[in-house]
Amino acid sequence: MKTITFITSDNDIIETQANFGSLMELAVKNKVKGIDGDCGGVCSCATCHVHVNQEFWNAVGGPSELESDMLEFDDNVSDYSRLSCQLKVSQVPDGLILKVAK
Amino acid sequence: MKKSKIDDPFKEARETKGFGTMNDQNDPVTMILGHKDVRKCAHNWKTFQSGGDEIGRIVVPSEVHIRDTRQIPFEVDPPQHKSYRDLVEPWFKRPLEEAYQEKLTDIINIIVDEALTKGSMEVVSEFALKLQSRALTLLLNIPFEESELWISWGTHVFRSEDTALDGDKANVLYDYIDAQIDKAIANPGDDLYSKLLASEIDGKTLTKEEVKGVLILTFAGGRDTVINAITNTIAYFADNPQALQQLRDQPEHLNSAIEELLRYYSPLTQMGRVVAEDTQVCEHAVKAQSRISMCWASANRDERVFENPNEVVLDRKVNPHVAFGFGTHNCLGATHARQILRILLNTLTQKVGCMQITAAKENIEDLDEFNRKVGFDSLQVAFHKL
Ligand code: FES
Numbered sequence: 001m002k003t004i005t006f007i008t009s010d011n012d013i014i015e016t017q018a019n020f021g022s023l024m025e026l027a028v029k030n031k032v033k034g035i036d037g038d039c040g041g042v043c044s045c046a047t048c049h050v051h052v053n054q055e056f057w058n059a060v061g062g063p064s065e066l067e068s069d070m071l072e073f074d075d076n077v078s079d080y081s082r083l084s085c086q087l088k089v090s091q092v093p094d095g096l097i098l099k100v101a102k
Numbered sequence: 103m104k105k106s107k108i109d110d111p112f113k114e115a116r117e118t119k120g121f122g123t124m125n126d127q128n129d130p131v132t133m134i135l136g137h138k139d140v141r142k143c144a145h146n147w148k149t150f151q152s153g154g155d156e157i158g159r160i161v162v163p164s165e166v167h168i169r170d171t172r173q174i175p176f177e178v179d180p181p182q183h184k185s186y187r188d189l190v191e192p193w194f195k196r197p198l199e200e201a202y203q204e205k206l207t208d209i210i211n212i213i214v215d216e217a218l219t220k221g222s223m224e225v226v227s228e229f230a231l232k233l234q235s236r237a238l239t240l241l242l243n244i245p246f247e248e249s250e251l252w253i254s255w256g257t258h259v260f261r262s263e264d265t266a267l268d269g270d271k272a273n274v275l276y277d278y279i280d281a282q283i284d285k286a287i288a289n290p291g292d293d294l295y296s297k298l299l300a301s302e303i304d305g306k307t308l309t310k311e312e313v314k315g316v317l318i319l320t321f322a323g324g325r326d327t328v329i330n331a332i333t334n335t336i337a338y339f340a341d342n343p344q345a346l347q348q349l350r351d352q353p354e355h356l357n358s359a360i361e362e363l364l365r366y367y368s369p370l371t372q373m374g375r376v377v378a379e380d381t382q383v384c385e386h387a388v389k390a391q392s393r394i395s396m397c398w399a400s401a402n403r404d405e406r407v408f409e410n411p412n413e414v415v416l417d418r419k420v421n422p423h424v425a426f427g428f429g430t431h432n433c434l435g436a437t438h439a440r441q442i443l444r445i446l447l448n449t450l451t452q453k454v455g456c457m458q459i460t461a462a463k464e465n466i467e468d469l470d471e472f473n474r475k476v477g478f479d480s481l482q483v484a485f486h487k488l
Binding site: 038039040041042043044045064066067069070073086 | 138141142145357358360361407418419420421422423424428429432436437440
């Protein structure tokens with residue numbers, strides 16, 4: 001079981017736990033404000049945009065080409081932007097902290 | 103050849119020059135064809151405008167001659183756009199609520215059961231039109247019976263047999279919406295009309311004209327598109343019975359299947375913008391006040407983005423399609439449309455063993471340089487119980 005924390009733009013701190021699935025699914029299940037996941041995780045809506053906490057960035061890794069094309073056109077992009085539907089719980093470090101971009 | 107197939111007529115032009123041109127009622131359109139270019143233009147609302155002075159001009163074919171009500175929030179640019187969009191967005195997200203989905207499930211169950219009982223059905227008018235009309239009563243939050251009237255209008259509100267744009271027919275819709283607004287003023291309820299009439303933007307209540315603008319968009323934007331999406335989905339599973347079985351066995355692929363069908367079928371071919379200043383697209387000069395269009399259907403077949411773009415890959419994982427548009431003006435009805443498809447697919451996998459197309463008349467759009475099949479004018483299908 002991993003603990004993953006989302007921080008919303010209202011500064012609500014939502015601590016979640018999961019073993020599998022994508023981080024977008026996890027956020028939607030926990031009603032994290034600002035993560036809608038409209039396209040269900042196929043990388044076509046960008047409503048799951050998060051900023052990875054800097055200290056975790058290397059462990060999480062950067063976006064694929066198609067994902068970064070998507071991010072290129074989104075508001076509030078930073079060097080630590082990812083689409084949370086493209087991040088799997090199984091592949092991210094325990095204790096990960098993410099900030100919702102919207 | 104499979105009847106459900108839709109070819110990509112844009113390939114060559116997309117690869118060689120990146121754009122096409124079409125003459126739309128003597129107001130030419132430069133069609134942007136590549137995925138990246140389409141997204142770039144959609145994102146750049148300052149140069150490629152939706153607001154414009156001429157109402158209806160960004161729609162292709164242009165509706166300048168048949169409409170003088172501005173569609174909202176679709177024909178408004180930022181920053182005003184945001185106030186309108188924020189106002190209507192929560193309402194259009196209601197399809198995520200459980201109660202909404204239950205009602206939609208009932209509507210879809212009835213139609214699928216009817217198809218199975220009858221054994222054979224013309225899908226465009228008897229299945230898709232009915233489903234779309236009945237589902238729209240949920241989106242507007244009005245009594246189910248109202249759908250009878252819309253069904254009686256037929257599949258095209260703006261189109262008659264011989265003209266793509268029919269002003270008289272469009273007026274039927276506009277007069278109807280005016281009457282509904284007056285009714286809601288006299289007798290407010292929990293419906294979209296009443297909700298909008300009671301709303302304020304920047305301290306000012308919405309005018310009747312603004313309310314009408316939202317409703318015209320809701321009626322027009324979700325009619326042909328939803329009907330095409332439903333009809334093409336039925337055609338696809340009729341042609342590919344093993345795909346229905348695949349979804350029965352692996353329901354976890356339901357979401358990617360829906361997104362893939364949306365990509366492949368792209369129910370709305372293109373959407374226009376008015377160019378605000380002299381600029382260029384795909385190294386091609388475009389003049390201020392001319393029109394471009396973003397061709398979603400072409401972008402969705404771009405081989406630089408999608409592997410095997412002309413095949414339906416139901417479990418395609420990364421699928422950055424633009425079937426609902428892109429950027430500021432992405433489709434307001436997307437949540438409703440996705441929910442319809444989700445419940446439809448669920449219901450088909452639960453009840454339908456297989457389907458066969460017995461007759462079909464294709465609906466081909468004439469885009470000058472290109473002809474694109476967008477769906478069917480009629481589709482006769484035999485339905486068999488599971
Ligand atoms: S959920 Fe749509 S891009 Fe991530």
